[in-house]
Amino acid sequence: MISNRMKNLHPYVPGEQPKDRVYIKLNANENPYAPSTKVQDAVVDFVKNNPMKLALYPDPDSLELHAAIAEMLNKTGGVLCNAVVDGEDVKPSEKDKIPFTVTPEMVYSGNGSDEVLSFVFYAFFDSGKKLVLPEFTYSFYPVYAGFYNIETDVVPMKKDWSLDTNEMLNRASKNGSGLIFANPNAPSGIGLSRAEIREMLLKADKDEIFVVDEAYCDFGGESCIPLLEEFKNLLIVRTFSKSLCGAGMRLGYIVANPELINYVTTVKNSLNHFPIDAVAQIAGVAACKNPAYYCECAKKVAEERETFQNFLSEKGWEYIPSRTNFVLVRNPKVSGEQVYQKIKKEGILVRHFSTKGIEDYVRITIGTKEQMDALKKAMEAI
Ligand SMILES: *Cc1c(COP(=O)(O)O)cnc(C)c1O
Numbered sequence: 221m222i223s224n225r226m227k228n229l230h231p232y233v234p235g236e237q238p239k240d241r242v243y244i245k246l247n248a249n250e251n252p253y254a255p256s257t258k259v260q261d262a263v264v265d266f267v268k269n270n271p272m273k274l275a276l277y278p279d280p281d282s283l284e285l286h287a288a289i290a291e292m293l294n295k296t297g298g299v300l301c302n303a304v305v306d307g308e309d310v311k312p313s314e315k316d317k318i319p320f321t322v323t324p325e326m327v328y329s330g331n332g333s334d335e336v337l338s339f340v341f342y343a344f345f346d347s348g349k350k351l352v353l354p355e356f357t358y359s360f361y362p363v364y365a366g367f368y369n370i371e372t373d374v375v376p377m378k379k380d381w382s383l384d385t386n387e388m389l390n391r392a393s394k395n396g397s398g399l400i401f402a403n404p405n406a407p408s409g410i411g412l413s414r415a416e417i418r419e420m421l422l423k424a425d426k427d428e429i430f431v432v433d434e435a436y437c438d439f440g441g442e443s444c445i446p447l448l449e450e451f452k453n454l455l456i457v458r459t460f461s462k463s464l465c466g467a468g469m470r471l472g473y474i475v476a477n478p479e480l481i482n483y484v485t486t487v488k489n490s491l492n493h494f495p496i497d498a499v500a501q502i503a504g505v506a507a508c509k510n511p512a513y514y515c516e517c518a519k520k521v522a523e524e525r526e527t528f529q530n531f532l533s534e535k536g537w538e539y540i541p542s543r544t545n546f547v548l549v550r551n552p553k554v555s556g557e558q559v560y561q562k563i564k565k566e567g568i569l570v571r572h573f574s575t576k577g578i579e580d581y582v583r584i585t586i587g588t589k590e591q592m593d594a595l596k597k598a599m600e601a602i
Pocket of ligand 1: 249331332333334335358402406433435458459460461467470471472
């Protein structure tokens, strides 16, 4: 009964969302803070006062949302935790300043960056050309490669967990294929600088797509948005799920040159014309118009991460210094599986991967101060 395609599907396994007990959730890199009250008010107002809008189709092209995203990026420089907040006003830090204006035509949005990534795979990666991937990165990339029947060419990490950028470029050139990686990367939390990525772009084939997934950039990475004027093959994927406290709203977006945006829009209009519902569009616009709140949230998370890493050093845990809202952590004496189980017993969920090479580690999302205090207590007892 089922298709041959179906037999070869290997779905992504998300972080668990158990219902049996209320856990402190530090396992899916969600933001521990609620969306801004302006988002809450906008959604309530919309549902109460515009019910007919729920009876009608939403704007298929989310134009208001794209304008709001572009404006937010221009104000923040694409790194919330560095931006300078002055009351409701926000400006980018010196080093994040974008040397041109991001326009709405440079933005595409979809139902979470997972859907956006899937359309990017469809639009730019071909079966028959092996796609170059880092050994450890966002585990949805190989899933999409399988879904679209694209072979992969997996490049091992360097010893310090950083990306082997030279080897990735060599193989992409040999395979005649594009590139995709997350920056900062997951689950390592390590980031490449914009200068390093520019070096890669200079060496890479200008006729092949170069995708950088900036899901975690707002917590302390360096955004590649300032490189978009120089490189027409660069496509940046970002999400509301982490730094914009909106994983439940399912909003992800692309920033790239309009020509690339048009290709992805064509895929969307061939598959799911209305990926973002009317309520999510309203919520997304309200979030983008309140960058000061989200800057404060990102700053709190980044500070809490530094405090947590100091704790780890003091207590003899090993970790990879992170620029994201999570840390990859290992106890030299206790297995990753056991660490995960022991922390879970205390009512806290962290993420353990049984994949060879990282099975000794757990990935811990940075939560509120109270959540991290509870976590530290559980870790000290191990
Ligand atoms: C969380 C994450 C995503 C998915 O984000 P959604 O917008 O929730 O689909 C994409 N890429 C990376 C690297 C992520 O960690």
